[in-house]
Amino acid sequence: MEPAIATTDRTPGGGRTRSCDVLVVGGGPAGSTAAALLAEKGWQVVLLEKDRHPRFHIGESLLPLNLPLFDRLGVRGEVEAIAMMKYGAELNSPHHHSKQTFLFSGALDKSWPHAYQVPRAAFDHILLRNCARKGAFVVEECRVTKVEFPGTGGCVVYATGKEPVDHVWQARYLVDASGRDTLLASRMGIKRRNPKHASAALYGHFTGVERLPGRDEGNISIFWFEHGWFWQIPLQHGITSVGAVCSPRYLKSRKTSPADFLWETIALCPQLESRMRDARLASTVTATGNYSYQAERMAGDCYVMVGDAYAFIDPVFSSGVFFAMNSALLGAETVDGALRDPARRKALENKFDRTVRRGLESFSWFIYRMTSPTIRDLLMSPRNIFRVQEALLSLLAGDVFRSRAVHIRLLVFKAVYYANGLTSLRRSLSAWRRRRAAAREAYQE
């Protein structure tokens, strides 16, 4: 039976102002995960989504540690049916003769040797239907416009749907999963541009892109080039997602259409260009300005922010959807615990905050340095001294929330990075200055 997904105000409770235990804003991976888990715990959950699914979204490459989350939600089979199998990542550098392939099977914990590449329209739709199946009341084409915290507990949420009348909801808790719209962080004035990192992106879907042979066909390929790096993500039905992540300044130098500019940019990367000699554009091309930000806090009296609604840094490690779903899991535990025992709210919020920040920090150190020549050299000539290479693969798999062993070995990697940086100090300093100037310029804007 199809789950209850509504585009009308056919909402439980009746009346002008309706009530629920938890109101979730946004039906992306974070919102659908939080809604499913909270509905499963027996709470009355309402999820409001401004769009109608299925709809396009960027973020197609997932991580191995997404799989236990799919198992927890009971959707692994459905997701696998729309996915390409991703066993690892291929790195290509214009400064090195051979490419490098990192396979997840080499991580410290060998339990999760693959991930998936998914078209987000179908993937997000699976997760949204799943939360409705679990009992969440989902209203699509319904945009939340205002949230009030009256100070007497709970919140009042205003939304506009297809009908001329506004929706008004009274909820005991709010889960903000509004993605890069950052509903609460923007309205509270606590959204901050990342002072250490700035990048922008340009992407589209293509047919006819040459793929890797055999089992590697579904792997993600990364190509460094002078303005940043490219992704090549193979999807089902011969579609390949190709995108350039570059400095905001480079994106602003565009004089042609987004599609022409993407082709011009691809021509700057001969390794990718040769794989795209027979390629045809199969979608519109999207350009996204600087997207690196973080909110000052992720929780407070009666609310949590999960996924991109709290922070987004950069797509280089394909960690966005994993972080979104994992922070939704942690956020749902926080909400569930606080509703059951309000006296524990603060302690639960602190734990939620600590865990999410720690995971983000593990990735951000690498993200900030991804275009530095020292990191490129280390990644292109990997060595498994003290099992550092295995720890790096664990990081790439998303295994940053569970294992101390991973973090200890990553410290060794960082020490090697700084030691190598010292041996070619001038090159390292000039790369650091370039990165800092790009971030500062975007930050000041």
Ligand SMILES: Cc1cc2nc3c(=O)[nH]c(=O)nc-3n(C[C@H](O)[C@H](O)[C@H](O)COP(=O)(O)OP(=O)(O)OC[C@H]3O[C@@H](n4cnc5c(N)ncnc54)[C@H](O)[C@@H]3O)c2cc1C
């Ligand atoms: C260029 C680029 C490439 C990326 N590539 C990858 C990748 O390969 N792998 C990966 O894992 N991640 C990638 N990401 C990141 C990924 O897209 C996000 O991290 C992920 O989608 C976050 O999920 P979310 O549920 O938090 O937000 P979203 O997926 O954005 O979902 C938010 C939902 O909230 C809804 N919404 C917003 N405001 C309101 C409102 N006021 N009322 C009601 N509904 C609302 C939106 O319609 C949307 O459906 C990439 C990001 C960028 C910018």
